[in-house]
Amino acid sequence: MAMKKKPVTGMKDILPKEMAIRDYCIGLIKETYKTFGFCSVETPCVEHIENLSSKQGGENEKLIFKILKRGEKLDAALAGNAIDSSSLVDGGLRYDLTLPLSRYYSNNANELPNPFKALQMGNVWRADRPQRGRYRQFMQCDIDILGEPTILAEIELILATTTLLGKLDFKNFTIRINDRRILKAMAAYSGFAETDYDNVFITLDKMDKIGLDGVKEELIADGYAEESVIKYLGLFEKVTADIAGVRFIKETLGDVLDADVADGLETIIASVEGAKQAEFKISFDPTLVRGMSYYTGPIFEISMDEFGGSVGGGGRYDEMIGKFTGNATPACGFSIGFERIVMLLLERDFKIPGTGEKTAYLIEKNMPAERMQEILTKAKAERATGKIVNIAIMKKNKKFQKEQMEAEGYTVFEEFYINKLN
């Protein structure tokens, strides 16, 4: 059978230039998050198909790369003449890191600190329609705090993430924050039925694209009572993107919203604003919805003008781990869009700090063993100091060879001949 040169559809080969930036980011992420007390953990890339199909993953469950059973189990399934494929598979590639982390925590809680601050960096897979800049395999980078019910979790997650972005030279981004309970209370206050919330939020989510009027039109077209729609949009007209806005919501909604929710959000905003390391804004955004149904409390997202979209987000999901253990465990996480960040750094031709001089030794071919040892010993001494020394056989067109190596960043060239000392 012919060998295929291209990677599989929707996945990519990563070239050295991009990999250098990825390696740098991975190192910086681990280093930064560790100063906040996060520990690295890893789960297998393959997850039980039952877990992946447990309705925690929303739309992602339609995008699973499924893994065929093996051996006798496969033979039995094939003999059964399955028309649908579900009997043929027993696993799938994980589509995110949150579901596997919940399984991990429920499996290992006895051996983990409480609360547990987890750092995960790993590939996930989604069989999305291939499109420019979106791949079917991509790296996710999540921090999660499990077992911490207070807003300390939200504050630490936001500070850790924004400190990292600052170290990567990102400025003037915005952390938008909301709370699922505020989202629901605003809908309840306006008179929407609880069964309609999800649908109302889908429309609300379009606020930045279609504006207040667009949202109003769409809600009315969907058949909701005009009175409710007007009351609802009245809230958004009056609310401001700051602590005053949170207080306005608290006062206006009154008993419909637990006062602790607004107070907590206020403390999160004030604490992050007061102790932030990087240059960014944190703003209250009551239109922030976030799709995943598992969120139960504060939710947040990073907006960056240069990207024109979200480069990360997260929130509290206090009920997911209970699905495994039967006991609810508070949990909150923040995920950065690793691939988007790498893309932005590549676009702005990011220079990796601390990359020293790169030296090339060009050596004549057929170097005898003794002379070779001299050269290697010299290289050993330079390499031991952390310097990059690349030994290459001298080519006939030495000028061209040097030009090519210069393009790779080599600036120092030394030449070694069999019969000439240097």
Added chain:
Amino acid sequence: MAMKKKPVTGMKDILPKEMAIRDYCIGLIKETYKTFGFCSVETPCVEHIENLSSKQGGENEKLIFKILKRGEKLDAALAGNAIDSSSLVDGGLRYDLTLPLSRYYSNNANELPNPFKALQMGNVWRADRPQRGRYRQFMQCDIDILGEPTILAEIELILATTTLLGKLDFKNFTIRINDRRILKAMAAYSGFAETDYDNVFITLDKMDKIGLDGVKEELIADGYAEESVIKYLGLFEKVTADIAGVRFIKETLGDVLDADVADGLETIIASVEGAKQAEFKISFDPTLVRGMSYYTGPIFEISMDEFGGSVGGGGRYDEMIGKFTGNATPACGFSIGFERIVMLLLERDFKIPGTGEKTAYLIEKNMPAERMQEILTKAKAERATGKIVNIAIMKKNKKFQKEQMEAEGYTVFEEFYINKLN
């Protein structure tokens, strides 16, 4: 459907203690190999099923985790009522990093330096029978030099790998080296038919277990001419594990072996011995076979007494890339057994160098926003110096909480109360 807590069969959740060692090794590997001029590259974890089944992978091809087709292609395959599974799948998880690298190089050669020194660290998957200490997902760590026909490649690969092992505090290991062409020449010299080589080598490979007499018995039992067997084993009786041994083989085999092969091996051994950084032996081992059929020249393996087996190996495979491109491209690689190395470090309770003091701030619950800012600002200053500061809500049983955090390595505790200054 019930959620499953355990990872899928044969794969494991990695706990923080092991992850800390893995992260340290990954950092050190990248840092060390980069001083030798290697560049990180990455290929997708999913590979074309055609490539994975191209007979390059030997026994590993029987262990592929196969990925089901999706959408209409799956429907069509299922409608075809396939009794075997091949029509149902279009991809599989890679079982090693060598085959994907060959595809990568053939796909991207125009954008890569020549020669190209590649560093790959990534998971591979093999559906092996689960057994203690062997997992179905494991990390591989390979360096390869593509486009370099001379023994400079072998020398640099061995020096880079052994320098790394030295930095990880491994000593007194042995690099065993042989050449597939010597292996074949010794068999030819003894009168075995070329078609019998592979079978003869399978027996030879057992030398360390069954000894010279055992190998002799087995070859005779397999029906080979006694004259050949005696001549063959006579060579192994006389050869020594050093440069003198290589010279003995060169002289004895005469025209059956290209003199350059023995001279090259001699230069490799002398150069590595003369310029090595770590404490280890390099020895000529004419019984070294290495299973993969793709090797064409020098082959090598790392033996470590504390492990009682190989913790890495590699060799020259000049013909694999030609399978993709049609043009043979010289290639040589060295892979270290990352999982085995991590296991050995865990067993000897390896202390990660440079891990500073870990500080815990224990803070009273319901800290008001202003006081919270003070605490966070203090943490910010400490974290900015690279120190680990973990902020935790003070528990009722503070003594127990501290004991637990001490077990995680926290040695400094500071307490913060709402109404007390400190």
